[in-house]
Amino acid sequence: MSTSSGTNAGTSTDKVQKAETKLDKPLGQRNKATGGGKAKRVKQRLTSRWATFAAIVIAVVWTIPTFGLLVSSIRTPEEIRTTGWWNIFVSPSFTLENYAEVLTVSGASSANLGQYFVNSLVIAIPAALFPIALATMAAYAFAWIKFKGSGALFVLVFALQIVPLQMALVPLLQIFSGVLGISGTFPAVWIAHTIFGLPLCIFLLHNFISEIPGEVVEAARVDGANHTQIFFRVIIPLSLPALASIGIFQFLWVWNDLLVALVFSGGTADVAPLTQRLAELVGNFGRNTERLPAAAFISLIIPLIVFFSLQRYFVRGLLAGSTKG
């Protein structure tokens, strides 16, 4: 990195910003920071036509599937069933019929996606906020409260990340239906997602929070602040960027989930999310072919908006626990 002050004085926010500039700065600026013309010379020698060609091929191949679905979704049901989406270039046509159909027409045999869309939102917002809040508290305890067995306990939490959800489903379902009696309700889905999200959130947040410089925390302690006060006045403000990025990550994860929803939502139109309804529609593919592209795109809208508008934070969340060391 360009800054070489010699100490690791950067706060976590500082680090994040650095990581971000590393990602986002255009070529010219970056070169200036890393050693001017040298980088340019190296670059020229490394660039080859074949590499550029291969990159374009990968980009096109990776984009075609989604693009094809988007095109399909705006063709008439008749056209979707009988011809390939590329025919739109020969005989252009455009309709929003499919979207209107899957969103607004209600009844036993229709998609009813409007209702499921609301369910997805109602599931995903709390299921993103709960684990973040609890994980921040736990991460703070692991990072800044000294106690016996702290290291071992943290390793245990890290390892829990990898207990397959499949192992937890049956017993947890029994607790929900037998002990708590909340099976098939929103709170059941919230709690399940919170539990499954916690290990990763704790792990990622711990990485940020433990890198807040000791002097800052120490100064607050000397001023007479206790843990709660330090938590609210120092830790949370300094780790806001991390909280945002990991929150976005968790939101997308919950929005896209199918397994937890299948098991804990009870599968009714009252609670089940979009993904579950989509999976059902796919189940009788032949009958729903013409509805699927629009239905799939409705489920993609929120993630894609989140992705394209907050991409920078999303990437930051990914990098949080991984490019270290």
Place this chain on the structure above:
Amino acid sequence: MADFLSDFAEKFGLMFLGLAAFAVVVGVLLFLADRAPKRGRDVLQLLIFLLPAGILLTVGLIYPAVNTTVLSFFNRNSQEFVGFDNFVWMFTQPSIQITLINTLIWVALVPTLSTIFGLAYAVFIDKSKGEKVLKSLVFMPMAISFVGAGIIWRFMYEYRAEGFSEQIGVLNQIIVWVGGEPQQFLQNSPWNTFFLIIVMVWIQTGFAMVLLSAAIKGVPVEIIEASRLDGANPWQTFWNVTVPGIRSTLVVVVTTISIATLKVFDIVRAMTGGNFDTSVVANEMYTQAFNRGEFGQGSALAVVLFVMVLPIVVYNVRIMRKQKEIR
């Protein structure tokens, strides 16, 4: 429309109620921590910070993991102890053997291919014009749900019998254009497993690419320059300078994708439902436990899944320990 609005209002009301209840609980806990008596304050505060997460993890992951392990030694309705019968069943039943082999194929191919494509792409577009846009294109599938991806690819693989109608799937159309016969990509075993794997690779490549790209930018330009001056060609430079420079990120990428692959469930569920010999352990576990009510066999499959993931956990914990020592 009125129905929809009242439904909407009711559900969002419930959501805000849930959020408020949560805020009150956490608020009260933190208030108690703040006002704790001087004696034993540190212990109490520690407990309060760790307790909510601790309880949830114990009840939601540790206890279930232990319980599932126990259930795997019982019969279908968890009444009778049957020893290793469920495991014997798994390894002797041909359809389950295929499931196990499929899982191994998945975990061998997906991390390798995603990492190779992601790394190649990251290197090719490094410092090029429009790098951001090019990155977005390949990274975008990460934001799409597995179910959504399943639908997208079902249309890619869609098959229409020859002569009856036009192809509506791109792949079959291409095959027809070059004079071949259209294929039922998702039904012809064993190749259908590979066509499902392509979907997972399509999703995970972006993840690998973003992390590796960030790591590549962290390799000092001076070292690359020096190796070029020493007469190394681009390939040698890449292999001897760049790859060692990004080794730790490579490990993270491969392990993360491996774990995600072992747990893959949605893609198989949405594309073939596990039929035509495409099932994997994670999907089979769901089918056994929840569709057939075979809780013993389902639990045994979950245990096998855990055992498959275990070496990866151990490896990661060791690396984490090492990094801690360095710090």
